[in-house]
Amino acid sequence: MRADRLVSLVLLLRQRGRLSAPELAKELEVSTRTVLRDVEALSTAGVPVYVDRGRNGGFSLLPGFRTELMGLNHEEALALLTAGGAGGRQVFGLGSALSSAMRKVVDAIPAGHQLAATDAARRILIEPEADLLSRHRITEGIPESIMLEVRRSVLSGRKLRIHYAAEGRDPAWREVDPIGLVTVREKGYLLALVDGSDRTYRLSRILVAEELAMPAQRPAAVDLAELWEARSARFRAGESQLVVRARIDPLRREELAGTALAIIWETTDPDHWLRIELTFQDLRHAEWALWQLGNRAEVLSPPELRQALHQQAVEVANRYASPPGEPTARN
Template structure:
């Protein structure tokens, strides 16, 4: 681990010319004390790194220094393979490996176009944290040690113990046979079997994980895309799902379809509005999805959903029935 970090430190200095101990510590995700020890180790090994004092000082390499230490390790190669977006590597706990791998890739580029390639990358942004409406993405938070342990078990083909908290339940230990990891809209799922039955676990609900030495009971090959599609289909057709018949303005079709689990039927009325039969995960999901469409949609069935939307709209209308806002007393609220 330290040898790989020393290589990364050299490559950072080659790329940036001069960096402070604080900047190096941030890039390498270690303490400044560790950076200073690494600098001493590099100097002892004959790498010409020197310190520049002053406000804009830092560490740098002697001009013209070259190194061939650019080989990718297993984690870095894996990070590049899953790095269709940086978020993919982050989701599987490979963000640090991806950063290290990319430094080595840049360092291996011919000098003739290294600068132009780096400049081009700075002009591309993939999956920013917020969209144009400043809505912030909310990815699942999963501890690095949990992701690493699960990932090791998946790759090694070993059984896995997870301390898992299902929705609305206390966490308890389970032993599963891991099949693969899937990331969907900032959420990471473990596909596994337990006692021969398919199971899907949301990684953010795994409090702890332990790779076991016992081999997992699973096929040698897996079509992960097909497995995910099959599980998604079973999820959409089971549980406390709600089916609704809805009239919808065609301009809001994508919004409606994007929130529903499935569209069972679709036709067009004489006035150009769409008539959709859609399913939702449960009553709460149905109420939320229809409310956000406002007057661009009308629920025809079921009656309880119409009543819910009517009650909610009546409450909102009553709140705004007076054109002037209520006076507000900070100590007791509206008066």
Template sequence: MRADRLVSLVLLLRQRGRMTALELAHELEVSTRTVLRDIEALSTAGVPVYADRGRHGGFSLLPGFRTELTGLNHDEALALLTAGTGRGEQVFGLSAALASAMRKVVDALPENNRASLDDAARRFLVEPETDLLSRRLVTEDVSREVMGEVRRAVLHGHKLRLQYAARGAEPSWRTVDPIGLVTVRDRTYLLATKSGQDRTYRLSRVMAAKELPEAAARPAQADLDRLWAERSARFLSEDHLAVLVRINPARREELLDSARGVRAEESDTDGWVRLDVSFEDLRHAVWAIWRLGTDAEVLAPESLRDALGERAAALHARYVHSSDTVQIASTRTPMIHRGTGH
């Protein structure tokens, strides 16, 4: 790990010029004391790192120490740099590793390609934090320690001890056999088995994790696409409310953001979309559909149609009464004004 950090330090100085110990520490996610030790180690090894004293000082690297990356064309390099600019860099807790890899790619590119590729990569934006309606994308928080332990157990093929807080339950410990990690819409899931039974754990609900030395009981090869499809289908068939709804295509994503899952989708005759979706329960479905107003129409179940109709009737009754009150008050106001001499 220290060798990788020393390489990253050299690449940072090559690409950015003079940097302070504090700036280097922030980029490498270590302390300034560690940076100073690394600088000393590089100097001892003959790497020409020197310090500029004074208010605007820092560490610099003399020109040199570069190799060109051969066999990588312009579009391939652009694809790597663009991937490194997106929010996906946080996936599986590998942001620091991705940043280090990007520095190595940039440093290894021929000099005449670097400037044009840097400008090109800045013209692509992958997964911004908000959409066109200024709705912020919610990224679930998973601690670095938990992610690190889970990732190591998955890669090493070891059993994993989890303290997990299931929905509506107190946190409890369990030992599982990890199979793989899946990230969907900024949520990360652990696919595993427990006592031979399939289990799926949402990492944001893992309070603590510990990789165990025992080998996990799992197949040698894992087809995560197939496993995820099977578990998704099983999840959607469990105790949830199935809803058939017609919706204006412009509001489709808004509905999917609040639904638990999508069973089927097809175009309707009038340009709208017909969706078979699932919700936690009737209350969840009423809340999600009500927000769409007249841009959605529930076709089934009848219990949801009744609940929405009752809510609409109650709202209509309230505002009809309110409108009558306002009208009566407005007719009386001139009489009051005349009586007071205004």
């Protein structure tokens, strides 16, 4: 771990020039004291790091200094392979490894092409933190210690013991055979087997994780995309889901599609609105999703959903019919 950090420190100084101790600490995700110790270790090893003192000072390398650097380690290679999925580096705890790997990639580019490559990278932005309406993405917070155990178990092929808090249930210990990790819309999932039966666990609901010494009982090869699609299809076909028919403004289709479980069918009415059939987890889920569309949607069925939305609209209308701050009567 420290060797990788020392290499990253050298690469940062080579690529950016002078950097202060706080700037290096932020990039390397360590304390300022650790940076100072690392700089001392590099100097002792003969790496020509020197310091410019003063308010605008910092650490630099002697001009023209180059050295042979080690190749990508396992974590960095894994980070690059999963970087294509924008959420992977955050959900699976690979952000630090990805940053380190990309510094090595940039350093490997011939000096004459580095400027063009880095400038091109600045002109491409994938999945920013907020959209044009300033709506921020919600990324699940998963403790690093838990993510490390889960990821290590998946990659080593060993059994995993987790303390899992399923929705609406008390947390319980489970021993699983991990198959793979999937991220969908900034949410991470563990695909596993329990006594040969498929199981899917939300990473954010794992309270404790422990890699075991026993080998996992799982297929030698796996197609995660195919496996995820199969599990999604079974989930969408569940008996507990609520089927909703509605008319919606076509401009709001993608918003609704992002909150529903699945779209079963859709067609276009003469007024260009969409007539659509969707599935939701339950009445509460459907009410929340359709309420976001305001008057740009009309539920056709089921009747209990129409009634719930009507009741909510009446209460909101009553609230704004009274002067600010005055209590309103509930129907």
